[in-house]
Amino acid sequence: MATRSSIAHLQNPRRTLSSSSQTPAYPGHIPLNWFENAFLAFGSAAMSLADPRRGDMIAALGETTAGPALPRLRDHMLNSAEGRQILKDRPRINSDTVDMNALAQLPEGTFGRAYVTWLERCGVTPDTRAPVHYIDDPELAYVMQRYRECHDFYHCIVNLPVDVSSELAVKFFEFANLGLPVAAISAAFGHLRLDWPKRQRLFGEYVPWAMKCGASANSLITVYWEKRWEQDFGELQRDIGVWSAPETKWRKPLSEAKIAAEKRRKMAEMALAEGAEASS
């Protein structure tokens, strides 16, 4: 079949030299050859350190350094009934697929209720995860996307907020549990930005907890969180083999959720105005 990219290949023959001889395997896929992959790995590592707000760079770092970790995670999923169901359904987590209102109605003590409470306390939304670009196999790309989208569940199930120390604790936990190199890299370098007392606390209390808990728990990539909204929080923790992290101070909520809510309100207003104009 003469696809547009194969015709482009004929018209622009130099493209055989680059990775673009591979056609994209899914929307947003950017194939890279080994050199480009290495270049992006180093570049995104440097940029993530220089500007940690560049979420797209941390995402790129994760993808370019994943290596054999993703196939291993997929194997864990294939070995568990729940994991197999996830691979079949390929559920996504964003504010369109997660009904926040319904979850808020659930009884106190359920996982779903705990999740929306956690989102509010931290001031974040489920929409902040970058799409996957640099993983070639579509199923592995989904596993990576799933890992990224479940990150907030990992925070919630061990009761950690989103400040820098807690993020690092979760990274250590993720590395112990899932084995992704990017978790190790973030953990290894992220603490350099902390002051001494915080670093002491991190390595004294949180890292021991993270390594013990992460290693002994089930592989969290196999948990079908969306089917457990009504489950009791403590029972869920026991089911998957985790326990809460040491107590920490919860700061003021971030402004992410507020900004997202403002944006939604403005767009709803605009849509209403356009609707009124159209009908008049």
Next chain:
Amino acid sequence: MQTLTRPSLRRALFPLHRNLQTPSSPPPTATQPPSPDSTTHFGFKQVPSSSKQHLVKEVFDSVSSKYDIMNDAMSLGVHRLWKDSFVSGLDPGKRGPLKVIDVAGGTGDIALRILDYAREKYSDRETSVDVVDINGMMLKEGEKRFKKTMYHNTPQISFQVSNAQSLPPSQFPDNTYDIYTIAFGIRNCTNIPDVLTQAYRVLKPGGVFACLEFSKVENPLLASIYDQYSFSIIPLLGTILAGDRESYQYLVESIRKFPSQPDFAQMVREAGFETGKMVEGRGGAWRDLWGGVASVHMGVKV
């Protein structure tokens, strides 16, 4: 029309050859004036001609704030050498103050070099440069740069938004300028012959048209290295430094779509300019920089 020529200027530009107007190569292909349904290239994609301008605008809105940093990163600083060579080749100020129009001049790189060159070499503080660009955000970056210089708020510099293909005669009357420069801008225009026609119109008789643009590399080894670099590294640099792969992908693709040196020289002639012979180098219609990675085309309005 004035019969004033500038023989000394012409000799300086094309020292070895006389006036040679006869076209020797067939007309280049990418110059059909766009009809309402026609398509044109936007990098390697085909798009309706009417939307190219907007697509290019989006690219430059997106890159404007990091434009200078990205130029340094992508060319490892070499673009500065090219621009220096371009301006020295023009030698502004040698025969007195000039009125210069720098089109697609956005961030003011060329304008600043021209003013500094004339000032430092010829103690010229009367030469003026009108910077014109279709993109307001790029011009803003230019104004910011000029605020740090001694030319800010002087008659030597001005910034105006306008389309190179249709410079309004009220703002840019006929026969006004001594030099027309366009550096790394013309390949983004939808209709290159229109740009050249406007350039011809606003230049005085004897005025010089000068274009610095990415061009074709002939040497196969250099071409291969250049291609690899362009298509692998540059979009990744865009991703890493600016979080924007698409704009830089467009930039490297648009370079491949630009006419070759002889084809573009032919277009310059067809606009009415007198150029050197259809060869590269001294006395030729163009001068390659770094093996053709960039090229300087010049013409004189007679």
